[in-house]
Amino acid sequence: MRKITLGALALTLWLPLAAGADEAAPENYIKYRQQYMTALGGHVGASAQIVRGRVAPEGHLxxxxxxxxxxxxxxxxxxxxDSDFGETEAKENIWSEWKAFQQAxxxxxxxxQAFQAAVQGGDKAAxxxxxxxxxxACKGCHKKFRKKKAEDAD
Ligand code: HEC
Incomplete structure (x- = not known):
């Protein structure tokens, strides 16, 4: 997992001012989606702790x-x-099998949505x-569309 230092973050926050016109370059999405996926993974990991009963912070689930x-x-x-080059684990077939990717x-x-509805309903089994x-659903997509890295469990 990549770590962002405060210094790098401060620098990153200034960049949009300088970058401007480049902000929609496809390759910029590589880092963005990795950070986005990491955030998603954080919420799923934290939820797992609660669902398994390891912690019980009120209202957090x-x-x-x-x-x-x-x-x-x-x-x-x-x-x-065109966001398929550089440091990415995204596989080529995302774009060649776009329909299947959309389905995933x-x-x-x-x-x-179903998970959120179940949490709102409060039924443990659900x-x-x-x-x-x-x-x-996460694994299904990763299996087909994400390159394997030895250190990743999923
Ligand atoms: C539709 C396909 C798809 C789905 C669904 C999906 N992912 Fe991903 N995920 C990817 C791809 C492709 C990558 C590789 C991205 C890259 O390296 O550019 C990725 C990367 C990741 C990463 C690594 C990010 C990094 O820093 O490199 C994490 C963590 C992750 N996904 C978590 C999840 C979780 C948790 C879910 C389910 C809630 C999920 N993903 C659902 C396609 C998907």
Whole structure:
């Protein structure tokens, strides 16, 4: 997992002023989507701690579920054409099999919404089931469309 130092963050915050015209360059999406996915992974990981009963912070599962439902809403936007070179684990078939990729993204969006609905409903079995389905939706897409890296478990 890449770490952002405060110094790098401060620098990054100034960059838009200088970059301007380049802000929509496809390759800029590589870093952006990795940070976005990392945020999504953080919410899923934190939810897992709560779903498994390891921690029980009041009201937090609803927060994570809301974030997950929001972040999985339209993952395809993170993958503009020509954002397939450089330091990315995105596989070529994302663009050559775009329909299947869209389907995998839709599946995650539905799973995110179902998880949020289950959390709102408060039924433990439903929360567990929809959380497992969500994990499958993440893995399903990674398996087909993300290059394997030895250090990653999923
Ligand atoms: C529609 C496909 C798709 C779905 C669904 C999806 N991902 Fe990803 N994910 C990717 C791809 C492709 C990459 C590689 C991106 C890159 O390196 O440019 C990735 C990368 C990641 C990374 C690594 C980010 C980094 O810093 O390199 C994490 C963590 C991650 N995803 C978590 C999740 C979680 C959690 C879910 C489910 C809630 C999920 N993803 C759902 C396609 C998907």
């Amino acid at each position: 609803a927060r994570h579920a809301a974030a997950i439902a929001e972040l999985t809403r339209d993952l395809t936007v993170l993958f503009p054409e 993204a839709r599946r995650a969006a539905k799973a995110g 929360i567990g089931q929809t959380f497992r389905d969500l994990g499958k």
